[in-house]
Amino acid sequence: MACNMHKTMIAFSILWSLYKASLSVRFKVVSGPSVVATLGSDVLLPCSLTPEMNAENMEIRWFKITYQPYVHLYINGKDDYTAQMPQFANRTELLKENITRGIFLLRIRKVTAQDSGNYYCFVESTEHHGVATVQLQVTAVGSPLVISVITEDTVFCESDGWYPEPYLIWTDNEGNKVIPSMEKVLKDEKSLYHILSAIYLPPTSSNITCTVSSSLNQSKQSSTQTIEMRLPVTCRDLYSRYIVFWPSLVVILMLLGYICFLLKRLGKLQRIYVNRNLRAGNPARISQSEGIQLTQHHC
Numbered sequence: 001m002a003c004n005m006h007k008t009m010i011a012f013s014i015l016w017s018l019y020k021a022s023l024s025v026r027f028k029v030v031s032g033p034s035v036v037a038t039l040g041s042d043v044l045l046p047c048s049l050t051p052e053m054n055a056e057n058m059e060i061r062w063f064k065i066t067y068q069p070y071v072h073l074y075i076n077g078k079d080d081y082t083a084q085m086p087q088f089a090n091r092t093e094l095l096k097e098n099i100t101r102g103i104f105l106l107r108i109r110k111v112t113a114q115d116s117g118n119y120y121c122f123v124e125s126t127e128h129h130g131v132a133t134v135q136l137q138v139t140a141v142g143s144p145l146v147i148s149v150i151t152e153d154t155v156f157c158e159s160d161g162w163y164p165e166p167y168l169i170w171t172d173n174e175g176n177k178v179i180p181s182m183e184k185v186l187k188d189e190k191s192l193y194h195i196l197s198a199i200y201l202p203p204t205s206s207n208i209t210c211t212v213s214s215s216l217n218q219s220k221q222s223s224t225q226t227i228e229m230r231l232p233v234t235c236r237d238l239y240s241r242y243i244v245f246w247p248s249l250v251v252i253l254m255l256l257g258y259i260c261f262l263l264k265r266l267g268k269l270q271r272i273y274v275n276r277n278l279r280a281g282n283p284a285r286i287s288q289s290e291g292i293q294l295t296q297h298h299c
């Protein structure tokens with residue numbers, strides 16, 4: 001009985017020392033939750049070990065979707081680019097300055113839209129391994145907005161080179177939203193977004209503002225463009241008035257001329273008639289004839 005007790009004690013102490021030894025080589029891999037980088041800039045992705053320990057002789061593998069090909073690999077004390085994703089060729093660097101303290105950041109140069117997404121930092125020693133995730137968010141503010149009046153009542157606004165997917169808002173003088181009549185978001189070969197929108201001009205508004213923003217808190221507002229709504233309308237009104245006025249004047253003048261001509265002819269006839277009547281001795285017609293002569297003078 002006592003012998004059995006002794007054996008159990010020995011077994012327990014062996015297990016305990018093994019556990020303590022394993023604790024000393026165990027580590028946790030730590031990275032950031034997310035890193036934001038503007039398109040074309042250089043970015044540092046964090047990765048470290050806790051507790052602090054020398055990682056010089058460990059395998060450090062940064063990968064994105066697949067374990068291999070990888071984004072970056074450090075193995076047997078040096079970098080290995082043999083199975084690197086072509087997308088990252090010549091753009092990655094593992095900073096080893098503090099590797100003996102378990103800190104090794106990954107530098108990615110000239111980030112592209114395709115670089116965005118989750119990165120895994122996988123660390124393996126002879127006894128243990130661990131992994132941590134960090135999200136890289138790439139942002140790009142597009143080209144200056146272009147507002148153009150295509151037809152009399154339709155206004156377009158567009159911009160390209162956005163990342164991530166942007167959204168567009170139209171506002172009028174009072175800052176009220178204007179519902180677009182058309183909106184398109186396209187993706188180019190570099191995974192950047194092109195946004196295009198159109199509105200029918202609200203009849204009461206002269207200044208229309210187009211604003212494009214992307215979901216990561218970077219936004220860009222267009223320079224406010226004034227669209228003089230009243231001007232073309234007033235012009236058209238004036239024009240139409242001229243159109244009505246001038247032909248009417250011509251018609252009236254022509255009519256007056258024709259009436260005068262008719263009256264003259266009538267007057268001649270009347271005079272002939274009066275002369276005849278006078279000769280015939282009928283005075284009743286004379287006053288009428290004079291009346292007509294008077295009207296003729298007015299013309």
Ligand SMILES: *[C@@H]1O[C@H](CO)[C@@H](O)[C@H](O)[C@H]1NC(C)=O
Nearest residue numbers: 086088089090091092109110
């Ligand atoms: C890698 O980058 C270096 C310097 O940044 C440059 O000299 C070299 O030509 C590049 N190689 C490739 C394959 O792009």
Ligand SMILES: *[C@@H]1O[C@H](CO)[C@@H](O)[C@H](O)[C@H]1NC(C)=O
Nearest residue numbers: 095096097098099103104105
């Ligand atoms: C290494 O650690 C030192 C001291 O904390 C720090 O100043 C330096 O920036 C670190 N270098 C890298 C590449 O992390």
Ligand SMILES: *[C@@H]1O[C@H](CO)[C@@H](O)[C@H](O)[C@H]1NC(C)=O
Nearest residue numbers: 173174206207224225226227
């Ligand atoms: C329209 O914009 C112009 C110039 O930006 C400004 O002077 C004018 O007051 C604006 N008009 C209205 C109605 O907001």
Ligand SMILES: *[C@@H]1O[C@H](CO)[C@@H](O)[C@H](O)[C@H]1NC(C)=O
Nearest residue numbers: 034035036215216217218219
């Ligand atoms: C954008 O978000 C970051 C944190 O995610 C914050 O520190 C920064 O002030 C924000 N910028 C703007 C312009 O809202």
